[in-house]
Amino acid sequence: MTRRNNLNRLAHFVATVDAGTITGAATALGISKAVVSKQLQLLEADIGTPLLLRNTRHLQPTEAGRVFYEDAKSALTQANNAYERIQERDRKPRGVLRITAPVDFGVSYVAPFAARFQEVYPDVTVNMRLADSLVDIIEDRYDLAFRIGQLSDSSNRARKLMxxxxxxxxxxxxxxxxxxxxxxxxxxxxxxxxxxxxxxxxxxxxxxxxxxxxxxxxxxxxxxxxxxxxxxxxxxxxxxxxxxxxxxxxxxxxxxxxxxxxxxxxxxIYAMTPPNRVRSNALQRFLEMADSELLT
Amino acid sequence: MTRRNNLNRLAHFVATVDAGTITGAATALGISKAVVSKQLQLLEADIGTPLLLRNTRHLQPTEAGRVFYEDAKSALTQANNAYERIQERDRKPRGVLRITAPVDFGVSYVAPFAARFQEVYPDVTVNMRLADSLVDIIEDRYDLAFRIGQLSDSSNRARKLMxxxxxxxxxxxxxxxxxxxxxxxxxxxxxxxxxxxxxxxxxxxxxxxxxxxxxxxxxxxxxxxxxxxxxxxxxxxxxxxxxxxxxxxxxxxxxxxxxxxxxxxxxxIYAMTPPNRVRSNALQRFLEMADSELLT
DNA sequence: TAGACTGTCAGTTATAAGCTGACAATTGTC
DNA sequence: GACAATTGTCAGCTTATAACTGACAGTCTA
Missing domain, CATH: 3.40.190.290 (D-Maltodextrin-Binding Protein; domain 2)
Structure with missing residues (x-):
């Protein structure tokens, strides 16, 4: 395979175009301007074409630089979003989850699973009420209700587990x-x-x-x-x-x-959550883990 | 600002998920498996959550890892496309460009510009025919025709220069x-x-x-x-x-x-190109350079 | 039970990133 | 016109990181 591209140089380039100067990019990146200058030269060498027109006091991208900038900027945004998304979602879930399920299903599956879940997320309290009668998950303020049956797939917020x-x-x-x-x-x-x-x-x-x-x-x-x-x-x-x-x-x-x-x-088997309510981090985690582990 | 993310680690992670093993990723990346292993551990340390469940003989991404993978894969694809796109477009343009323009405009602007263009791209031959009569750019096989007038902006392939x-x-x-x-x-x-x-x-x-x-x-x-x-x-x-x-x-x-x-x-002032014809690299370059330099 | 395969660790080497100081060119101010 | 300020680049050096090899532990298969 071809030599792998050094993706960190995209950050140097994008910062430079955004700042309008190498000095400004260095400040933004928290490194010396000599490093930015050198990294840009290495990037241009990798690519084989000038990306920046340099003058004293200012610089601007070439046509090739403008094209490259758009792609690089987008890639960087997405890459940084990857980090941020994952760090956000793994903020520690905490609080109480109120769950209801049919008795049999609850005893055989939900209870053991909830025990495993609680080990992984010790700051979450799982509050289960098992009943064969239908409960109103909005009125009775549940976060999650398991249902067994033949619900239409178009039911709001009824997620089919299996x-x-x-x-x-x-x-x-x-x-x-x-x-x-x-x-x-x-x-x-x-x-x-x-x-x-x-x-x-x-x-x-x-x-x-x-x-x-x-x-x-x-x-x-x-x-x-x-x-x-x-x-x-x-x-x-x-x-x-x-x-x-x-x-x-x-x-x-x-x-x-x-x-x-x-x-x-x-x-x-459906997991139903109340409509129009933002799911807590804990509920989000519970559902994801249930997807793969509830029935094991 | 927060410490900058090491984007090259995305490549290690994505290669690992794609290959299904660290050993396979190392082979694909052309580095040792110990390096891939270590880079993955550093990535997980950066992020603060496990991305991979490791067993002997195989591994698989965690739920967090799956989410991260989608974003990272997309970012990598885009970043690599940035390199490829720029390298493709800067393949040396060559061949003949056949251009027509009204006499006055051609003498005053197109000829001097074509001279500058040809210096930058010496492997391109510019063949100009200046005439005040309309030419059929398809029938007469021109690559480009300059027109001065009041064309509708919806004309096919008539690019308004100014x-x-x-x-x-x-x-x-x-x-x-x-x-x-x-x-x-x-x-x-x-x-x-x-x-x-x-x-x-x-x-x-x-x-x-x-x-x-x-x-x-x-x-x-x-x-x-x-x-x-x-x-x-x-x-x-x-x-x-x-x-x-x-x-x-x-x-x-x-x-x-x-x-x-x-x-x-x-x-x-319009630059007209034949419809339904893929533009050569030379023509592409000519139009881009004309955008900024034709009237200087 | 032995061999094959995988992932990890430790120690080492090679490479890259980053630093500082100096310099040249340009621009702005007096 | 002289001088100061600003910018980008270069060279030499230091620090950090990437990458190597060898060894080991665990699992699976024949």
């Missing part, structure tokens, strides 16, 4: 009875329903253009996913849960997915 | 007879007309909302402005010429402007 699939799962022994060629086999099969699906009585499996509407027999209901998970692990029934909630169980073989070639609905 | 005013001038002794309260005094006064105004019989003087239409007595005509200038300097008559053509004579007192508070038409 997508998930609803999947049908049961114990391995139950799978031996439920699994077959087609999900229709699940019609009338015993089913434990999450309160998140209150009043829902049918589930639609899809494969390409093929659709099967399943009406299972609701034999139990619960609001706590951990309880539902424990229930289907031990019992003879199936349930429908977001795939991320049972990832470990699937991996360990404690649960099996039914009809993996067929799909139910997709949904998303 | 504006001028038409002014009425005569010798000082003639001025003693012609100058009065009002340009109407010039009605019927002897006038030498330039061929550029062929068939024109009246001139309109304006001052604010006031207009006076003057019909002078055409006593002579000539195509060469130098001859017209000599004629009015020696004789008892006046003429109308672009102000730039008689600047020196006005300064030396050989000619006087009549009714300086009144205005005639304004016009422009």
């Amino acid at each position: 997508s998930f699939e609803e999947i049908a799962v049961c114990s391995p022994t139950s799978a031996a009875r439920f699994q077959s060629e087609c999900p229709s086999n699940l019609d009338g099969a015993p089913f434990i329903r999450s309160h998140a699906f209150a009043s829902k009585t049918e589930w639609i499996f899809e494969k390409g253009d093929d659709k099967r509407v399943i009406v299972p027999k609701i034999v139990s209901e619960a609001n706590i996913t951990l309880a539902i998970r424990a229930y289907v692990t031990a019992g003879f029934c199936f349930t429908v849960l977001p795939d991320f909630l049972v990832r470990d169980e699937l991996k360990d073989g404690k649960l099996k997915r039914l009809f993996p070639d067929w799909s139910l609905r997709n949904g998303g | 504006s001028f005013e038409e002014i009425a001038v005569c010798s000082p002794t003639s001025a003693a007879r012609f100058q009065s309260e009002c340009p109407s005094n010039l009605d019927g006064a002897p006038f030498i007309r330039s061929h550029a105004f062929a068939s024109k019989t009246e001139w309109i003087f304006e001052k604010g909302d006031d207009k006076r239409v003057i019909v002078p007595k055409i006593v002579s005509e000539a195509n060469i402005t130098l001859a017209i200038r000599a004629y009015v300097t020696a004789g008892f008559c006046f003429t109308v010429l672009p102000d730039f053509l008689v600047r020196d004579e006005l300064k030396d007192g050989k000619l006087k402007r009549l009714f300086p508070d009144w205005s005639l038409r304004n016009g422009g």
Whole structure:
């Protein structure tokens, strides 16, 4: 590769053009005028063309110098902005974050994550309220609310953290009875329903253009996913849960997915923040860290 | 001022993120990996936050590092473009420039300027054809045509070099007879007309909302402005010429402007280049130098 | 377990940045 | 016209930084 350009010389050149004299540039840069003079000469040698017309008492850029100045000035501004932006954003976050989330999600994911977050940012206090009822994040003055569902992507300030699939799962022994060629086999099969699906009585499996509407027999209901998970692990029934909630169980073989070639609905995990409010440094950091680490 | 940022470290950082490893960055930069490692550490110290998460076998930017990378990459690209652009444009211009201009203008301005241009760029040959008839710069394959007149500013590829005013001038002794309260005094006064105004019989003087239409007595005509200038300097008559053509004579007192508070038409000197044709390096340089030096 | 690969550290060398003092040229003031 | 002030450049020197090599620790793969 060609020899690398010395970018610091851009600063000398731009300062000189801005000041109108080498002496003024030296003052602005806090170095001696001899150094500025020498650096400019080196820059012109690198480039192979004069950038400045020098007279005693004043100087001015050549045509080439004017062209170079515009590019150099812009590059310097951007480079210095890079420093400033990063230093600004890493001002230490502090204060209280008020967060709400559904109970299950909060217990399984938000709480452990908040603990890790708080270690990294010890001056931030995380205040969590877990509830399955919807909360008004403006009225109740939360900084952040997690939502699980099928929000439109155009919702204001609802940032999608990830997508998930609803999947049908049961114990391995139950799978031996439920699994077959087609999900229709699940019609009338015993089913434990999450309160998140209150009043829902049918589930639609899809494969390409093929659709099967399943009406299972609701034999139990619960609001706590951990309880539902424990229930289907031990019992003879199936349930429908977001795939991320049972990832470990699937991996360990404690649960099996039914009809993996067929799909139910997709949904998303959303982080919602109040509209029209400047995000605190702490909230900004929390969201960024959540992007990559919430679900680990 | 705050200590100046070392912009060369941006190059180390960006190379590292691009390569995915410090070893790869060192190879790309042509320096040892120990240097890259140290420079990155110094950069992180300057900024005050980690930019890279290091593991054996690979590294990746932190969230802060990703933000910084975008800005730094853009700044570097622009800075390197500054060098490349300037080096490209100062590749030695060479070849033939075919130029046409009106006779008077060509003799007085273009020829002397072309001589100076050719000294600066000895590998360029300037081929001038001076004519008062319009030439087709596409059909006749000119690179550049100078035009004097009142072109619309929206003309394609007609670059206005400068504006001028038409002014009425005569010798000082003639001025003693012609100058009065009002340009109407010039009605019927002897006038030498330039061929550029062929068939024109009246001139309109304006001052604010006031207009006076003057019909002078055409006593002579000539195509060469130098001859017209000599004629009015020696004789008892006046003429109308672009102000730039008689600047020196006005300064030396050989000619006087009549009714300086009144205005005639304004016009422009245009450099016209063929549309849809990439300008050669030589033409580019010629136009730039003409911008500042043609009329000196 | 050994080899390959990566990143870091320490000590050293080479290079560059920056200093001071002096000088020449130009401009402004008296 | 003389002199002072200002500017840019040069040379020699000092200081700081960039870059080197060699060694080492940790991880991954065969």
